Amino acid sequence: MSAGAAETRTFLCRSDNVGVLIHDPRTGACAAIDVPEAGPVLRALDETGWRLTDILVTHRHGDHIEGIPEVRRATGARLTAPEKAREAVPDADVYVREGDRVRVGALEAEVWETPGHCLDHVTYWFSGAEIVFAGDTLFTLGCGRVMESPPETLWRSLQRFDALPDATQVFSGHDYVLSNARFARAVEPGNAALEARAAEAERARTEGRFLVPSTMGAERDANPFLRVREPTVAHAVDLPAGGDPASVFVALRAWKNRF
Numbered sequence: 042m043s044a045g046a047a048e049t050r051t052f053l054c055r056s057d058n059v060g061v062l063i064h065d066p067r068t069g070a071c072a073a074i075d076v077p078e079a080g081p082v083l084r085a086l087d088e089t090g091w092r093l094t095d096i097l098v099t100h101r102h103g104d105h106i107e108g109i110p111e112v113r114r115a116t117g118a119r120l121t122a123p124e125k126a127r128e129a130v131p132d133a134d135v136y137v138r139e140g141d142r143v144r145v146g147a148l149e150a151e152v153w154e155t156p157g158h159c160l161d162h163v164t165y166w167f168s169g170a171e172i173v174f175a176g177d178t179l180f181t182l183g184c185g186r187v188m189e190s191p192p193e194t195l196w197r198s199l200q201r202f203d204a205l206p207d208a209t210q211v212f213s214g215h216d217y218v219l220s221n222a223r224f225a226r227a228v229e230p231g232n233a234a235l236e237a238r239a240a241e242a243e244r245a246r247t248e249g250r251f252l253v254p255s256t257m258g259a260e261r262d263a264n265p266f267l268r269v270r271e272p273t274v275a276h277a278v279d280l281p282a283g284g285d286p287a288s289v290f291v292a293l294r295a296w297k298n299r300f
Contacts (some may be wrong), residue, residue, distance in 0.1 A: 047148055047170035049212070051253055052085050054078040057216045058104055059253045061174065062091060063145060063167070070094045070146025073118070074165070074174045075214060079108035083115060095145050098122040099176030100162040101129035105214060123154075125161035137163065150174075157195025158185035164201075171209045172254075175202065182215040182238065182254040183221035184266040187294060196290040203267055207258030218242045218253040222298045225265050228277045228293065234262035265293060 048064040051194035058077035064070070073082050086093055093116040096288040099108060100123065109130075113120060121143055122133035122222035132299050137143060143165065150165040156283055158177045165174040177185040178195070189197050203210070222239035229235055238259060242252050261267050268274045269289035272282035 047167065047172060049172070049210075049254070050089055050091075051212070051251075052087050053216065053251070054080045054081045054108075055104060059212070059214055059216055059251070060085065061212050062086070062089065062093075063148065063170075063172065063174075064089070064091045065146030065148045068146030070144075070148070071242045072097050072145040073100055073112065074175070074212065075105040076108035076112050077104050077214075078098070079111035079115075082108060082112050086116070092116070095143075095147075096120045097143065097150075097165055097174070098126065098130060099164065099174065099214065100159050101126035102159065102177070105176070106130060112158045119200050123161045123163045125154075129161075137190070153198075153201055155198035156190055157187055157203065158189075158191070160189045162198075164198075166205075169248045172212065173202065173205060173208060173209055173257075174212050176214045177266075178202070178213075179211060179260070179266075180215060180221060181218045181240075181252045181260070182225050182264050183217055183297070184234075184264075184294070186298070192291045192294045193287050195294070199266060199290075202257065203228045203261070205257045207256060207261070209257040211253040211257060211260060216253060218245060218252045221264075224297055225263060227300070228265040228296075229268070229271075229273050231273065232263060234259075266290060269293060 048060045054060040054077035061074040071091040120133040121135040122130040124136040124138040137152045143153040150167045153164040153177045155164045269286045
């Protein structure tokens, strides 16, 4: 898949992690976004013929960094990690924080600190290619589990994604699409865009595909966690329409935890 000047490849790692490569055809530079498992990343490099120059870490959880040592030994890739994950990723070449910029060849990304799922989480926004690597903050039809902060923290992080253009491709760190669709349907059973997206996800699964990347436009139409200002979503958690959207999000995330 290509987006502007960038090419991407997605593939499954472990049981439900999504591996991603982003490639700059102008310079030949290529980055892996996290390395949940070395084998699938190395196979994807063999299949594409791309040479890995960089690894960009979104957060410190083991299912996102476990394969890094093997892939670095095989490729010599430069490792970029969040400053706040320094203890868990002690051998990175570069540590980044809010507002920093990273380059993959001629492609440039802005670093956002997006806590909520965990305190060290960062997101990489390649504005020129309209690609955002969301890690475990925003999923297709869902959002990450809150683990180290109040749920309002994740809500604030999600607001940054909601400001992106509709065409932005959203690469998330897991394929939870079918389970997320079941929950979203419980929240908004009358949402036609959601029904179409859920049906697309089911077709994709039978064909061996998954709906990563999504787009911000598709998420705004169907993802309940980005639709908390909609009266239907507020009513689904027994809150009044037009009230505090963060409160709706908190109630919605609590419901998803029990779902």
